[in-house]
Amino acid sequence: MPAVKKAAFVTIVGRPSAGKSTLLNRFCGEKVAIVSPVPQTTRNAVRGIVNREQGQLVFVDTPGRHVSEKKFNKKLMEVGERSIEEADIVLYTLDASRMPAEEEEAVVSLVAPLREKVVFALNKIDAPRADPQALLNFLNEKIGPVEGGRVFKISALKNEGVESLLDCLFSLAPEGDAFYPEEFYTDQEVSFRIAEIIREKAIRHLRQEIPHSIYVDVADAELKTLPEGGQKLWVRAFIVTERESQKGMVVGKGGAMIKQIRLEALKDLKRIFDWKLELDLRVKTAHDWRHNDATLRRLIRSEV
Ligand SMILES: Nc1nc2c(ncn2[C@@H]2O[C@H](COP(=O)(O)OP(=O)(O)OP(=O)(O)O)[C@@H](O)[C@H]2O)c(=O)[nH]1
Ligand SMILES: [Mg+2]
Structure with a gap:
């Protein structure tokens, strides 16, 4: 008789920059986040x-928890909170x-009531x-x-x-059928x-507030x-800034910045997809989008 398979949703939580997305990519062996x-x-x-012999783990990466009264941060926090509700295991x-x-206390208070389903990853030991x-x-x-x-x-x-962490997560996972076909990694x-x-x-090249002030729209x-x-x-995609005055920094001198962003993005995208690719990348402004409810609802979602 074939061995009984495991299946679980594992939500990854932690403070901003703890390394959650790096860990997700490491688990999957692909650039997922x-x-x-x-x-x-x-x-x-x-x-x-x-997907392993033992079964399937579906990891859910979440925005780093940063408590703030700002509309934008509150929306990000909601994503983490909702993802925890559907989790079989929480990977803190x-x-x-x-x-x-x-900032760490804000995360601890979120996971404390769920203690029996929490696994702790102390990251960056290198x-x-x-x-x-x-x-x-x-x-x-x-x-x-x-x-x-x-x-x-x-690390x-x-x-x-x-x-070893992955083995532990599989051992804690309940028995069940896979949620996705086995060839899926996202x-x-x-x-x-x-x-x-x-x-x-764009984030990696831009400075000061700009990384937080942009979003990307595939038109x-x-x-x-x-x-x-x-x-x-x-x-055709747009890097969307919050203010007109930020457009120049994204475009760069003689268009050098946006060209570099475009070429680096193409390099990664060609690794991910089998198709040939052509990317027309432009910049526009959506004034004060971080305070616009409809935009936030569209951009910050628990399902992507
Ligand atoms: N030295 C070291 N750096 C790490 C490690 N894991 C992640 N980092 C670095 O930490 C930074 C943040 O990593 P992310 O994976 O984006 O962190 P995150 O928790 O997803 O951050 P948010 O999405 O902003 O909440 C990056 O510069 C990573 O390269 C690690 O094990 N060791
Ligand atoms: Mg992340």
């Missing part, structure tokens, strides 16, 4: 799927290279100033002793300790993935059959 040194990079519940990711402070013991002391103080078998010291970046819409890759490249995408055979995806 975008990563950057700028806090609050992730804005949606991004799903990555791991902490940054061992930073002393836990106020960093020179990493102090996982300080995190353990913090957790002990805030939520009581955490069980050794549920705590993992890892998502250097791929250390990730395999369920994101193509246009969302394209927008995210462009946003990653048109058309799959064309080429006369010589094969298919080409033609995409």
Whole structure:
């Protein structure tokens, strides 16, 4: 008789920049979520799927929890809270290279009531100033002793300790049928993935407030059959700024910045998709979009 398979939803939570998206990509072995040194990079519940002999884990990456009264931050927090509700397991990711402070307390208070389904990943142990013991002391103080078998010291970046963590997650997963076909490693819409890759490249090059002030809109995408055979995806996308005055910084001197963003995005997109690609990338402004309810509802979603 074939072995009974496991299936679970695992929601990844933590403070901004803890390394949640890096860890998701490591689990999946593919670039499922975008990563950057700028806090609050992730804005949606991004799903990555791991298929193994034992069964299937569906990881849900969430925006880093940052408590604030701003409309934009509140919307981001909602995504994490909603994703936790559907989780069989909560993977709480902490940054061992930073002393836990106020921001970490905001995450602890969210996960504390769910303790029996929480697994702890103390990430960035490769960093020179990493102090996982300080995190353990913090957790002990805030939520009581955490069980050794549920705590993992890892480096998502250097791929250390990730395999044992994955084994633990599979062992905790309930029995059940796979949620997705086995060949899936994500369920994101193509246009969302394209927008995210462009946003990653933009965030990495732009400075100050600009990374938080932009979003990317894929306005048109058309799959064309080429006369010589094969298919080409033609995409028109906009980097949308909050203010007119920010457009110049995105375009750069003589268009150099937007060109670099476009070329770097194309490089990643060609790795992800089998099609040939053409990207027409432009800049426009949606005045004060971070205060616009309809835009926020469209951009910040628990399903992408
Ligand atoms: N040294 C070190 N850096 C890491 C590790 N994991 C992630 N990082 C870095 O930490 C930064 C943030 O990583 P992300 O994966 O984007 O973090 P996140 O938790 O998804 O951040 P938000 O989406 O903003 O909440 C990036 O510069 C990563 O390269 C790690 O294990 N070691
Ligand atoms: Mg992220």
